[in-house]
Amino acid sequence: MKGSDDGSGARLAAGVCLAWVRLYTAGLSYERRQLRQDLIAADIWDQSHDLEGRSGLLALDLLRRCLAGAPADIAWRMTTRSPPRTTAPFAWPEGRRSEMTESQAFVLLTLLCGFAWALVAVMLLSPTAHSLAYAGAALTVIALAGWALEIRVDNPETGPSAWPPALAAGLAAIAAGLVVREEYAGLAPAVPVALLASRAWVSSLTASGAPAVVGPAPLAASELAARAGAGAALAIELPEGRQVSRRSVILGGLWLGLGASVAAFAASVVDYLWERKPSVFGGVIDAGPMSRFPPGSKTKVPAGKFWLVHLTAEQGGPGFLALWQKCPHLGCTVPWEENFAVTDPSTGEKTKGWFRCPCHQSTYNHAGVRVLGPAPRSMDRMALTINAETGRIEVDTGSISKGTPDNANFAVRSTSG
Amino acid sequence: MRRKRGKLIPLELAILNAGVDLRALGTDEFHGYLLAKSLKEVEGARRLVGHGTLYKALDRLESAGLIESRWEDPDLAAVDSRPRRRLYRVTAAGSAALAEARRRQEQLAQLRTEGAPAI
Numbered sequence: 001m002k003g004s005d006d007g008s009g010a011r012l013a014a015g016v017c018l019a020w021v022r023l024y025t026a027g028l029s030y031e032r033r034q035l036r037q038d039l040i041a042a043d044i045w046d047q048s049h050d051l052e053g054r055s056g057l058l059a060l061d062l063l064r065r066c067l068a069g070a071p072a073d074i075a076w077r078m079t080t081r082s083p084p085r086t087t088a089p090f091a092w093p094e095g096r097r098s099e100m101t102e103s104q105a106f107v108l109l110t111l112l113c114g115f116a117w118a119l120v121a122v123m124l125l126s127p128t129a130h131s132l133a134y135a136g137a138a139l140t141v142i143a144l145a146g147w148a149l150e151i152r153v154d155n156p157e158t159g160p161s162a163w164p165p166a167l168a169a170g171l172a173a174i175a176a177g178l179v180v181r182e183e184y185a186g187l188a189p190a191v192p193v194a195l196l197a198s199r200a201w202v203s204s205l206t207a208s209g210a211p212a213v214v215g216p217a218p219l220a221a222s223e224l225a226a227r228a229g230a231g232a233a234l235a236i237e238l239p240e241g242r243q244v245s246r247r248s249v250i251l252g253g254l255w256l257g258l259g260a261s262v263a264a265f266a267a268s269v270v271d272y273l274w275e276r277k278p279s280v281f282g283g284v285i286d287a288g289p290m291s292r293f294p295p296g297s298k299t300k301v302p303a304g305k306f307w308l309v310h311l312t313a314e315q316g317g318p319g320f321l322a323l324w325q326k327c328p329h330l331g332c333t334v335p336w337e338e339n340f341a342v343t344d345p346s347t348g349e350k351t352k353g354w355f356r357c358p359c360h361q362s363t364y365n366h367a368g369v370r371v372l373g374p375a376p377r378s379m380d381r382m383a384l385t386i387n388a389e390t391g392r393i394e395v396d397t398g399s400i401s402k403g404t405p406d407n408a409n410f411a412v413r414s415t416s417g
Numbered sequence: 418m419r420r421k422r423g424k425l426i427p428l429e430l431a432i433l434n435a436g437v438d439l440r441a442l443g444t445d446e447f448h449g450y451l452l453a454k455s456l457k458e459v460e461g462a463r464r465l466v467g468h469g470t471l472y473k474a475l476d477r478l479e480s481a482g483l484i485e486s487r488w489e490d491p492d493l494a495a496v497d498s499r500p501r502r503r504l505y506r507v508t509a510a511g512s513a514a515l516a517e518a519r520r521r522q523e524q525l526a527q528l529r530t531e532g533a534p535a536i
Contacts, residue, residue, distance in 0.1 A: 010523050022527065036472075038488075038503070039503050040468055041500040042499070042500040042502040042503065043448075043451065043453070043468060043471075045449045046449070046499075047453075047465070050450065050454070061464070064467075065465055066467065066468055068467030068469075068470060069467025069470045069471065069472075071469065072469035072473040072474075073473070074469075075473065076473040078467065102459070129462070222511070261532055
């Protein structure tokens, strides 16, 4: 063997063997698992000391023995009975009330509180028309999680359970959200819930026997990791009397995670079924208020792939036109060339400013009327309406009329004249 | 396939055999790896038996009462700073079962060499 053999391969192989032991003994009693691990560990130790100095061979042989014995391991596991369960895997709230300690309630309330405020923040940051239904779904999740964990708002001992009403409110909000489409409506249920959760959190913080002010600074994540690495049981560090079992944190996380994924799934279904008008190309595009387009302007609206043209009187207006940017010749995108000058064949005068296709030099005037080039017709127009109430220009990109070798007098007249 | 109760498979017989041989050599109790090694020598096999195969067979033999086992003194293991070993020894019932199996094999071999008795 080469001298560079440092035994790391053998250590890795031994680790694999023992990992396999832990895997197939999963579900057996702690003692039984430990015994089995000791058995195999001793065997590996004996073999490695028997074959000292040939650890490359050893690593391979360990893996081979592990693999060769795997079917027998599985057979052994199947004939070895798991210990009877001493407790049911899930207990419904009744049994949990007395179990829930103040400190556990504190941590779980912190989680719920954070979840509720995160919900509010998300709703403010990215408003959606379905916010009420989403908020309702989230509220339902919070309520279900809270109910399952049975944290009471007023007093952990005697207060009424806050969760059934919260659940009802959540379901009602989902139902209302199907009708009401208001961007910030979701805040109506979300903010009270967040406030309520915060109140419960504060009252839990100042509950009897606990210091009102959080004492020592919480341990840094690196320190916790170091402790866990050193084999210490991982406990979230809290002020005295507020030790929280890992079990309760994991359980809380489990419920929240489970609920959140169910809610996300439900929300995606609702979103999918939601009737909506397309506001992309093919649908009606809101180009903005009339005032944004001064007379004589040509404004590109990329979302609708059209030029919004405000024609002046001498250009054939006054009025608005939505010209599809696609050249009727071979489909290139037609830009407005402010400084391009050519002789207008209709007047014989050389003027500046034309729509000119870069591909084959088809040239169109202010109103998109073809004057030069290979294009078969003038630029295509989209149906344009001016909303009388709002004064906004709406362009239906799904309703396109083909251009003709036409005059420029087809502009939509603006009421402002 | 379910094996007949009381029937020993070749590996189990080999284990009993190896255990009796080791005792004859002065090693009353043996641990798993020692057994695997002597099985390899006895059988002339090229490789050591797999962990699972070996310990499952030992488990079965023990529950049949043919071998017995105990954990070695943990202090002893601590001296070498190694994991404690499980020590096995062949019981009287195990020796008897082995003798019985050997006897049958001999009978069978005899039958083969002499041919079946005329009816």
